[in-house]
Amino acid sequence: MNNPNSVVYIVDDDTSVRDSISNLLESVGLRAKTFGSTEEFLTAPRTEAPSCLVLDVMLPGMRGLEFQEMLRKSGASIPIIFITAHGDIPMTSKAMKAGAIEFLAKPFPKEDLLAAIHRGLQLDETMRTQNAELTSLQGRFEQLSPREREVMDLVVTGIINKQIAGQLGISEVTVKIHRRQVMEKMNAESLADLVRMSDKLKNQILK
Amino acid sequence: METRAPVPKAKSLARSFSLAFAFVLAALVPELFIVKPFLPYPFLFLFLGAVVASAWFGGMSGGLFAVILSIIAVDYFFIPPVKSLTFSPPVALYLASFVVCALAASWVSSAIKRSEVALKDARDQLEARVVERTAALMKTEAELTRLSRVLSMGELTASIAHEIKQPLTAVVMNGHASIEWLSASPPNLDKVRQSTEKIIQDGTRAGAILSRIRALFKKETSTKDWLDINDVIQELVALVRAEAQKQHVSLRLELATDLPKLMGDRIQLQQVVLNLMMNGIDAIAAADNTTRDLLVSSWKQGEEEIGVRVEDTGVGLNPENVEKIFDPFFTTKPHGIGMGLSISRTIVESHEGKLWATPRPAGGTIFQFNIPVHAPKLG
Numbered sequence: 001m002n003n004p005n006s007v008v009y010i011v012d013d014d015t016s017v018r019d020s021i022s023n024l025l026e027s028v029g030l031r032a033k034t035f036g037s038t039e040e041f042l043t044a045p046r047t048e049a050p051s052c053l054v055l056d057v058m059l060p061g062m063r064g065l066e067f068q069e070m071l072r073k074s075g076a077s078i079p080i081i082f083i084t085a086h087g088d089i090p091m092t093s094k095a096m097k098a099g100a101i102e103f104l105a106k107p108f109p110k111e112d113l114l115a116a117i118h119r120g121l122q123l124d125e126t127m128r129t130q131n132a133e134l135t136s137l138q139g140r141f142e143q144l145s146p147r148e149r150e151v152m153d154l155v156v157t158g159i160i161n162k163q164i165a166g167q168l169g170i171s172e173v174t175v176k177i178h179r180r181q182v183m184e185k186m187n188a189e190s191l192a193d194l195v196r197m198s199d200k201l202k203n204q205i206l207k
Numbered sequence: 208m209e210t211r212a213p214v215p216k217a218k219s220l221a222r223s224f225s226l227a228f229a230f231v232l233a234a235l236v237p238e239l240f241i242v243k244p245f246l247p248y249p250f251l252f253l254f255l256g257a258v259v260a261s262a263w264f265g266g267m268s269g270g271l272f273a274v275i276l277s278i279i280a281v282d283y284f285f286i287p288p289v290k291s292l293t294f295s296p297p298v299a300l301y302l303a304s305f306v307v308c309a310l311a312a313s314w315v316s317s318a319i320k321r322s323e324v325a326l327k328d329a330r331d332q333l334e335a336r337v338v339e340r341t342a343a344l345m346k347t348e349a350e351l352t353r354l355s356r357v358l359s360m361g362e363l364t365a366s367i368a369h370e371i372k373q374p375l376t377a378v379v380m381n382g383h384a385s386i387e388w389l390s391a392s393p394p395n396l397d398k399v400r401q402s403t404e405k406i407i408q409d410g411t412r413a414g415a416i417l418s419r420i421r422a423l424f425k426k427e428t429s430t431k432d433w434l435d436i437n438d439v440i441q442e443l444v445a446l447v448r449a450e451a452q453k454q455h456v457s458l459r460l461e462l463a464t465d466l467p468k469l470m471g472d473r474i475q476l477q478q479v480v481l482n483l484m485m486n487g488i489d490a491i492a493a494a495d496n497t498t499r500d501l502l503v504s505s506w507k508q509g510e511e512e513i514g515v516r517v518e519d520t521g522v523g524l525n526p527e528n529v530e531k532i533f534d535p536f537f538t539t540k541p542h543g544i545g546m547g548l549s550i551s552r553t554i555v556e557s558h559e560g561k562l563w564a565t566p567r568p569a570g571g572t573i574f575q576f577n578i579p580v581h582a583p584k585l586g
Contacts, residue, residue, distance in 0.1 A: 014373045016409050020380035023402055027387030027395075085372035106376040110383040 005049035006121045011035045012056040012083070017106070021054060024110065030117070038067045050128060052101065052120030054113075057084035068098055079120035083108065134204055137197055140186050148185070151178040155191070156198040223265030227273035230257035235280050243285070251281055251305060258309045262316035270313030277309055278302070369449045370416050374409035381405045416445070433468045436505055436513055436578075439476050447484050451501060454492045458484075461504040469513055469580045471558050479551040479562070483517035483574045486547065490521025490572060498570075512560075512577045520571040529564055 012018040022032040035041040082095050085106040092103045102116035154164045165172040188194040234253035254277040262270025286294045381402040388398040451458045487501045498520045508514040531537050533552045555562040560578035567573045
């Protein structure tokens with residue numbers, strides 16, 4: 001079951017469509033917020049809880065696909081379930097390629113919508129957990145002194161303390177002290193753990 | 208007439224000969240009893256008349272037979288020695304010239320008659336064909352009118368589907384929600400009631416959309432009624448809006464509120480306005496400008512008329528086409544059949560109005576029609 005704080009955002013210019021979806025979600029115990037346009041959605045405050053977006057493709061103002069693109073570029077990505085009364089195949093494949101959870105043609109079966117929403121919320125939750133982990137990891141890494149960072153970079157390559165000392169031109173004892181500090185500050189339980197953290201941080205920088 | 212009853216050859220020949228005989232006899236009697244006793248020289252022109260008449264009514268064969276009969280009669284009664292078929296050589300020249308004249312008269316007369324008959328036949332045939340073609344054309348025109356209706360509806364099918372799918376989606380969602388609210392413990396009856404009311408609303412909305420479309424499709428003869436032109440315009444907006452959005456066209460209405468009703472055919476007038484609006488959207492889509500406005504306005508034109516204008520910011524008109532666009536089969540669109548404006552103008556004219564186009568000063572085109580408002584007839 002989903003996080004009880006999860007919110008589903010519904011953006012559709014047709015009042016009766018967005019209200020009916022909201023009604024259905026409420027009836028199965030999901031929280032929903034409705035918007036008549038993408039602009040309205042953008043200016044509204046977003047929750048910290050897992051969320052996903054049910055978005056009509058043919059909206060006035062910014063159209064669904066362009067909106068998806070804009071969200072993706074701005075980094076404020078949210079899992080999107082497209083709904084449309086106009087759907088054609090090129091549009092569908094474009095949306096799916098750009099990372100949409102699902103593309104549903106109106107009128108869609110309840111099960112399809114709910115399944116997509118659950119997947120969307122789960123994905124968002126996973127992403128949020130990962131992001132939170134990464135943020136705390138980065139915070140810990142920032143607490144390291146420049147020397148400790150150098151030691152960490154070398155430790156994770158697998159070389160022994162003696163070699164690290166030689167490369168940095170410091171004593172082996174000093175390396176050992178730095179190394180213990182690194183393990184402690186990074187909250188790493190083992191060398192393997194530290195290697196994983198280092199990889200995550202490097203991946204983040206690469207992104 | 209192409210198929211005349213064929214007259215049997217022998218019968219028609221006998222008719223020609225007896226006609227010729229009668230005409231020659233009719234010439235001979237006055238020649239003998241009136242002309243001959245009073246004139247000293249043979250006066251034979253009546254025989255020429257008989258030849259001409261025989262050729263006219265009996266054709267070439269009748270004419271020739273009359274010539275032979277006349278020669279015999281002339282030789283026998285008028286050329287010395289009288290009452291004998293012989294003649295003296297000096298008279299031969301006279302007789303010969305008579306024969307030539309008679310033959311020529313016979314030939315000319317029958318030729319004229321023949322050409323006149325041919326002409327009459329041709330005219331009859333032509334008339335029959337004109338009648339036939341007119342009927343065919345009228346049928347084609349009626350078909351085309353319907354076809355263009357169906358075609359423009361075809362373009363709108365996507366919009367209609369969209370219009371129907373919206374309330375349908377809401378009905379399905381609210382239906383499911385009702386079941387969920389009912390199966391909650393305890394059942395949330397308030398929510399069930401609300402959901403069910405919404406289902407009724409959306410079902411009604413879908414029904415209304417369908418009957419509007421059916422009205423547009425109906426093959427009906429003109430039925431005029433008192434109507435508000437603003438209603439006609441507003442009913443179409445629901446249909447056209449989706450298409451406008453698809454093309455990023457902003458659709459604006461400026462409808463005067465003080466309009467009198469006019470006597471008109473609602474469906475036909477809808478067809479005109481729909482056509483103008485769809486043309487406007489097409490023109491804007493083709494232009495790819497940043498300003499993408501379609502403005503529909505109505506107003507009171509003096510005391511007697513109502514004006515309606517559809518203004519677009521599209522590609523605009525080539526000035527030399529301003530009138531041509533109303534010709535049947537004239538089109539500037541790659542997939543158009545060129546009937547829309549032609550039919551629209553016919554419809555406006557059948558309402559005693561006028562439809563015309565002018566270039567819009569800031570780019571695009573203005574289509575305008577004025578329709579007179581007649582005072583309601585008493586009784």
